[in-house]
Structure formats: structure tokens, C-alpha cells
Amino acid sequence: MIAIVAPGQGSQTPGMLTPWLDLPGAESTVRWMSTLTGLDLLRLGTTAEADEIKDTAITQPLVVSLALLAYQHLEMPAGTTPVVAGHSVGELAAASIAGALSRDTAVALAAVRGSAMAAACGQADTSMAAVIGGDPDEVIAKIESLGLTPANVNGGGQTVAAGLASAIGTLVADPPTKARVVQLSVAGAFHTPYMQSAVDVMGAMRDGIVTASPNLPLLSNADGAQVDDGQRYLDRLVSQIVSPVRWDLCMETMLSLGVTTLIELPPAGALTGLARRGMKGVKTLAIKSPEDLDKAKVLINDDGK
Numbered sequence: 036m037i038a039i040v041a042p043g044q045g046s047q048t049p050g051m052l053t054p055w056l057d058l059p060g061a062e063s064t065v066r067w068m069s070t071l072t073g074l075d076l077l078r079l080g081t082t083a084e085a086d087e088i089k090d091t092a093i094t095q096p097l098v099v100s101l102a103l104l105a106y107q108h109l110e111m112p113a114g115t116t117p118v119v120a121g122h123s124v125g126e127l128a129a130a131s132i133a134g135a136l137s138r139d140t141a142v143a144l145a146a147v148r149g150s151a152m153a154a155a156c157g158q159a160d161t162s163m164a165a166v167i168g169g170d171p172d173e174v175i176a177k178i179e180s181l182g183l184t185p186a187n188v189n190g191g192g193q194t195v196a197a198g199l200a201s202a203i204g205t206l207v208a209d210p211p212t213k214a215r216v217v218q219l220s221v222a223g224a225f226h227t228p229y230m231q232s233a234v235d236v237m238g239a240m241r242d243g244i245v246t247a248s249p250n251l252p253l254l255s256n257a258d259g260a261q262v263d264d265g266q267r268y269l270d271r272l273v274s275q276i277v278s279p280v281r282w283d284l285c286m287e288t289m290l291s292l293g294v295t296t297l298i299e300l301p302p303a304g305a306l307t308g309l310a311r312r313g314m315k316g317v318k319t320l321a322i323k324s325p326e327d328l329d330k331a332k333v334l335i336n337d338d339g340k
Contacts (some may be wrong), residue, residue: 036118037338038294039132041102043123043280045219046093046302050103052080054324055072055301058108065104071139072146091156092220095124095149096142102128103138104302110332118255118292120285122306123187123226126149126272129223133249135265140244144272147240151233152276155224158232162200163221164207166225168192169214172218177211185227190283191312197224230276237273237323244269252292259284261292282306286313298322298331 056062062077068075079088079097088094102125111117116332120275121129124145163186164173171194178185178196183206187195196206204216210216223229246265255262255271259281262268286309289297296318299306303321310319320331 036283036293036295037115037335038118038120038289039106039129039295039300040119040297040306041121041125041128041132041300042098042305043121043125044091044098044225045221046181046305047088047094047098048302049083049088050081051302052097052104052233055101055104056081058097058325061108062105064107065100067139068096068100068142069139071143072100074146089220091153092146095152096146098110098274098302099124100142101129101302103131103141106132107300108325108328108330109300111335115335116251117298118252118254118289118294120289121256122282123256123275123280126256126275128300129253130249130265130268130272133251133253134229135246135249135253135268137170137245144237144240144244144316148237148276151236152225152230153222155230155232159229160226161198161225161227161229162203163195163197163219164203165217165219165222166194166196166206166211166214167217168212172265174211174214178206180254183204184224184227185279186224187236187280188283189280189313190286191309193309195219197227198226198229200239207300211294221285226275226277227281228277234273234276237276241269253286254288256282256285259288261288282309282312286310288319290314296320296334298334 119133120131121178127141130136181202183198186197207216307319307321
């Protein structure tokens, strides 16, 4: 079985959209996505510098748009039913791929989500840090003892702590036993109660958003469970803004469903890295450029044999 996964914020790199614009219809698609988001995604994805595209209000719609653009050109044989999941804002791309949201709705919501979360970041001095290695229970205990939240439990020996910047500084200076801590260059404490104002913004729109039942197995970051109802998945997308991402549980579910190949949409690399550590024996492919689409086609066809 194939898994198609979409990355979240932090995966972006300058110029990441450039090679994709040579594909048929790609430029016009991105121009339309720019209209939906109110952002010049063509410029932001090609010539903008790293400092500009790390802005949460820009990163989130840019990452979701690129993932969905690439998926349009990923050849899936008739009858193929991949498991689909996204990490954090990547859940919007996953919802579109699985048919729970339209592509246009997913892209537009990524812009709303990014803008609302960027605004929430300005309400307190917060930050995040990746804790790599160490005993998982001890890592969680250390994080919580400092009043921080294990905001991303990613599996593969990685947990991301989030909360007040002062407490993050303490964690960096005094890491858990046999672990190292890397402070992340982010604007705030995502997936914690500090993002409540963003939930309020998204929640106010919820009743006006059209959803459908997913036509592919669609996993939720909340607990790794497969969600069969589009409205329930949307509810989880909204509440997830203040709740930890349990990517470890998503990987466990993929394994339990019999996933043998994992393909990560661009901007790819982070989730395949986690899969190599947390899903031993599963073949992985990070689609970084259009040239990788042929590799993906081979993997998908081999998996179906």
C-alpha cells in the first residue's frame, strides 16, 4: 500500500516553486492560487528570500499550494487508493487529495490559517525547539516540567516543544539526558493554547465551508485515526491549531494499514526522514522536483504488482 503525505511549515526553501512552473498549466494554476490567497505566490515561490517566506502568513499557503500543484502531476493508476496524511498545515493538502475539501478551498483556508496564526504569534513571546534523542518518556516529562507543550510528537526520536520563549531557552541550556535541543526559527508556539485566537478565526468560518466524505483513507494528526466524515475532519483541522501533532501515531496507523511505500509531496524531505527512522523497512521517496515524478510512478506501479 502507498502513503501520500504532505509536509508542513518549516519545509519551505527559496525558489522551491521554480522547477514546477515548466509543467503544463502550472503557471496558470499558481496564478489562480495567488488570487485565492491574496499573495503573489509566483514571486514568493521563485525569487523571494528565505526571511520573507518564513513568515507564517506566507509559508502556509505557499507550502499547501506547492504540494497540491505537484499532486496534480502525480500519475495514480485507476483503482489506486493510497493512504493520505499531512503534517500540521499539510493536513489541508491531504484533505484536498482525499476529496474532503476542494483544492481551491484548501488553498484559501491555508492563507486564512497562516494569517490568523501569524497574528496569534504577536500576543506573547513564544517559541519552539526540537528535542532529538533521549528517552521519550523523560523527554516529555522534561518538556512539561518547564510549562511547555510537546507540540509535535513526530516519532523517530523527535519531539518539538513549544511555549514561552524563556522556558524554551531553559530547555536549550539544560536538555534532557542523552538528547540535544535545537531552537527553531519560528514566530511562535504553534499547536498550543497560544494559538487560540486563530482557532476563533477559523471556527467562525466553519459552517460556511463545504466538505465531502473522503474518497481515500485520510488520517488525522490528532490521534492518527482514519476519519471518514469531511465535516468531522474539518472540525479536527480547526481544533488541531491548539493541539499537539501526533505524527508518531499517524505513522503507526500507516504501518497497521499495511503501508509499504511512502511518497512525500514537495517541499519534501522532513517526513521521509521521520519515516526512515520510525517506519523501518518502508520504501520512501521525497519528491523535490518534477524529475522525481517518474521515480514516484515506478514506486506506485511496483507497489500495485
